[in-house]
Amino acid sequence: MSEMLFEIRDLRLSFADLAHKPLFGAAPRIEVLKGLNFDIPRGDVIGIVGGSGSGKSTLGRAMVRLLDVDSGQIRFDGTDISQMDEATLRPLRRRIQMIFQDPMSSLNPRHRVATLIAEPLRLHGFDQVAERVDFALSQVGLPLAFRNRYPHELSGGQRQRVGIARAIATEPEFILADEVVSGLDVSSQAQVLNLLEKLVSDMGLTLGFISHDLSVVRRLCKTTLVLHQGKIVEQASTQALFDAPQAQYTRDLLDAIPLPEVTPGWLD
Amino acid sequence: MSFLELKNLNARVGPLPILRDVSLQVAPGEVRALVGESGAGKSMIGKAILGTLPDAIRITGGEILLEGEDLQAMSPKDRRRMIGAKVALIPQDPLTALNPARRVGPQICNRLVDILGWRRREAEARVIELLHEVHIPAPERVMRAYPHELSGGMRQRILIASAFAAEPQLIIADEPTTALDVTVQKQILRLIRDMQARHGTALLFVTHDLGVVSKLCQSMTVLFGGKVLEDTSVDQFFSAPDHAYSAALLAATPKYTDPGGSLMPVPEATIHAVEAEIAAHDLAHQTETVRQ
Ligand SMILES: Nc1ncnc2c1ncn2[C@@H]1O[C@H](COP(=O)(O)OP(=O)(O)OP(=O)(O)O)[C@@H](O)[C@H]1O
Ligand SMILES: Nc1ncnc2c1ncn2[C@@H]1O[C@H](COP(=O)(O)OP(=O)(O)OP(=O)(O)O)[C@@H](O)[C@H]1O
Ligand SMILES: [Mg+2]
Ligand SMILES: [Mg+2]
Numbered sequence: 001m002s003e004m005l006f007e008i009r010d011l012r013l014s015f016a017d018l019a020h021k022p023l024f025g026a027a028p029r030i031e032v033l034k035g036l037n038f039d040i041p042r043g044d045v046i047g048i049v050g051g052s053g054s055g056k057s058t059l060g061r062a063m064v065r066l067l068d069v070d071s072g073q074i075r076f077d078g079t080d081i082s083q084m085d086e087a088t089l090r091p092l093r094r095r096i097q098m099i100f101q102d103p104m105s106s107l108n109p110r111h112r113v114a115t116l117i118a119e120p121l122r123l124h125g126f127d128q129v130a131e132r133v134d135f136a137l138s139q140v141g142l143p144l145a146f147r148n149r150y151p152h153e154l155s156g157g158q159r160q161r162v163g164i165a166r167a168i169a170t171e172p173e174f175i176l177a178d179e180v181v182s183g184l185d186v187s188s189q190a191q192v193l194n195l196l197e198k199l200v201s202d203m204g205l206t207l208g209f210i211s212h213d214l215s216v217v218r219r220l221c222k223t224t225l226v227l228h229q230g231k232i233v234e235q236a237s238t239q240a241l242f243d244a245p246q247a248q249y250t251r252d253l254l255d256a257i258p259l260p261e262v263t264p265g266w267l268d
Numbered sequence: 269m270s271f272l273e274l275k276n277l278n279a280r281v282g283p284l285p286i287l288r289d290v291s292l293q294v295a296p297g298e299v300r301a302l303v304g305e306s307g308a309g310k311s312m313i314g315k316a317i318l319g320t321l322p323d324a325i326r327i328t329g330g331e332i333l334l335e336g337e338d339l340q341a342m343s344p345k346d347r348r349r350m351i352g353a354k355v356a357l358i359p360q361d362p363l364t365a366l367n368p369a370r371r372v373g374p375q376i377c378n379r380l381v382d383i384l385g386w387r388r389r390e391a392e393a394r395v396i397e398l399l400h401e402v403h404i405p406a407p408e409r410v411m412r413a414y415p416h417e418l419s420g421g422m423r424q425r426i427l428i429a430s431a432f433a434a435e436p437q438l439i440i441a442d443e444p445t446t447a448l449d450v451t452v453q454k455q456i457l458r459l460i461r462d463m464q465a466r467h468g469t470a471l472l473f474v475t476h477d478l479g480v481v482s483k484l485c486q487s488m489t490v491l492f493g494g495k496v497l498e499d500t501s502v503d504q505f506f507s508a509p510d511h512a513y514s515a516a517l518l519a520a521t522p523k524y525t526d527p528g529g530s531l532m533p534v535p536e537a538t539i540h541a542v543e544a545e546i547a548a549h550d551l552a553h554q555t556e557t558v559r560q
Contacts (some may be wrong), residue, residue: 014413015417020409051449052421101420105364105429152322156360156443157306169365182446183360185305185476186520187533212449215524240523256450258457258479260521262506 002078003176005206006040007065010074011082013055013062021074034230035072045200045207047217047238049253050227056210057101059227060176063208065089076174088108094124097167100208101178104161107151113137114147117166123219124170136165141191157184158196164192168199175199176208181216193220226250271470272297272438274318279309279316279494284404286312286325288549294438297468299461301481301502303517305534310474311360311375311492314440317472319347334438346517352383356431360442360474362423365548366415373411376430384434391433391492398429401440403455421448435467442474457484478521482506492515493546513542 014029021027033053040046048056061067063074065081081092097120100106107116117133126132134144140161151159160183167175177196181189185199193216198207202230211217217224217238224241226249234247245251258266270293279287294300302310315321317332319339332339334354339347356379359365367375373392380391399407402425417421424444431439441460445453461484474483481488481502488505490498490513496507498511509515514536519521524556 016415017409018413028378049446049449054449057419102361102364105361105461106369138356155311155322179446183306183310183443183476186478186517186522188306189522190520190533196496212453214450215522218524219522237465252451253449254524256454257524258450258477259523259525260478260482260506260518262503267454267461268447 002075003041004075005037005042005044005077005159007073007075008036008038009073009075011036011059012070012072013058013067014070019205032230033062033069036232038232038235040206040208043200043204044207044223045197045209045221046229047221047224047255048208048210049212049214049217050231051249052212054227056227057178060178060208064096064176069094071226090177090254094120094170096176097170097172097174098176099163099167099180100177107159109151111150112147113142113149113151113154113162116151116162117169120170122167126170131167132169136169139195140165140167141188141195141264149179154179157188160184161192163187163197164231168195171203173204174206174208178210179212180209181213182213192245196220214242214253226253270294271298271473272472273333273336274313274317274361275331275333277316277332278328279312279321279325280328281324282327285550286494287432287514288546289553290491290494290496292496292499293444294470294472296437296470297464298487299464299471299485301485301488301534302472302491302558303476303478303488305476308491310491311364311442313472314357314442314472317440318351318355319344349383352379353372353434353441354436355438356434356436358427358431358439358441360446361426361492361531362420366423367426368403368415370427371412372418373412376426376433379430380434384439386434394433395429398433399426401459402426402429403452404429421452424448425452425456428460432463434470438470438472440472440474443476445475445477452515453480461483462508475543478506478518490517492499492542495546495549497542497545512538 011033012031012035014031016027017030018027021215024206050056062069063199073080114133118129121132137144141160160180164180181192196207200207209221221238225232226237226247228249234250245260274290274292277290278285304310315548376395377388380386381388396407399410404410404422404425410420428444438453443454448456463469475481485502487501492513498514500510505514509518516538520532520534
């Protein structure tokens, strides 16, 4: 067992720019991740913050290998998974889960909540599926009656919690949570964050937490990484980052947070 | 006169109340926040106004007035025309609002072309101009992209731009900045405020983010379990909220300047008290119906 759960080395990823594809020949590439390096120790909660389009979701999807990378290494528990094929990855998928940014589009609209949560359990050969589904629902604070609902019968925040229940059901070692609390009110937010914290402290979960809500990041994450245009501009303990931000971009982020108090002229 | 007025609006799914005697008003040019926890019925209010409630949900009483005209008394065609010309929605889930199989540009120009009868070229030029304003780099490229090729925040900004394109008189914005980082959020809030000031657009701003409310809105409606708990000015809410639930909500909101602050939900006792208040309302309402 490696002390570092993830070691990312010179990770690069680009997309084909189809809008600029010439009539003949290959489309030009847009570089989205431009050589990232960082480690995630076991049991850490790492915040990933940065501007819209800076590459946070892309980084997340690369780490859980939903995207192929151009080059570089993604070592998970000591093994480089960056070039692994699907068959080799299969047993690892139970240990690495992602909760997606757009809850509606990541849930099959034709399946009921119970089926959605059961899906990864079945895929990885778990027993007592029904009990595990109920347990996951109760952990995210959804009534058991929601088992029979379809995604379109839920509010935005309720759908978000179904996505979370689905990810925690297989008891993974690593969860990458992409903007999971941004659609939630403070009570549901507190409930979900307390749950994630509990999974970290009791079950040894390691958490990657993509969020634009810096108040939540400050409260939840031990270390924080700031991404700007595909590069890491700052990486520090969360406390150091908030107390003495080094990069100009980090300072801009902190300045733009709207605190819940009336401040005339704030928008000017 | 209010531009939009809901009078004692009630809605149910089966026997279950989703909206309970909801009344609220938005004056021309007013920016009103609609806050409340997940499942409180915020999106349903927006959908009731637009006439896009899911089939399972029925309006069982009350009025929805736009410029004094009762929307529910209109023919579906007239209603669509009036809404199309005067109201725009920024939807909560940007990915589902866009057809994944079609390029972004034509989709967002459709409202201008189909409902308002603009020429496609005019519509495109206007949208590109607005994409610049919401700080989308290379708008021409983005117009030709498919939704999955864009980041979450880009999709959200595209929908914001298309809502403003036809200069509607009322915008219903359902959590429009949730997927945005704070620097872009601030730009967007500024943009909304400027456009709103320039065109006198009224705004019903659905959100759970009290930070955003405090910076953008003038008035607010606090919703819980489909019932309005408090209708107040933003100044009043942030200095001395009237309802115990509002005070608890404010106290539970995390602040990055207060790292030791606990992530405590609204206390259960407060929730129970509100639930009791709602149960009492339902009971009174029932006896009323029986008496009628
Ligand atoms: N499948 C794709 N094809 C082409 N470009 C893509 C694709 N997916 C993402 N991109 C581009 O990669 C960049 C980074 O996108 P990403 O979704 O990682 O941003 P993000 O940091 O998560 O932003 P947000 O905070 O808005 O969600 C964007 O410019 C986006 O347009
Ligand atoms: N088609 C449906 N059938 C049955 N119940 C529904 C349906 N759609 C929504 N609901 C319920 O109606 C209630 C109000 O939903 P609504 O989407 O308005 O909540 P919301 O306040 O917008 O919450 P959020 O902040 O999570 O988006 C919720 O309890 C939801 O579960
Ligand atoms: Mg993203
Ligand atoms: Mg909603």
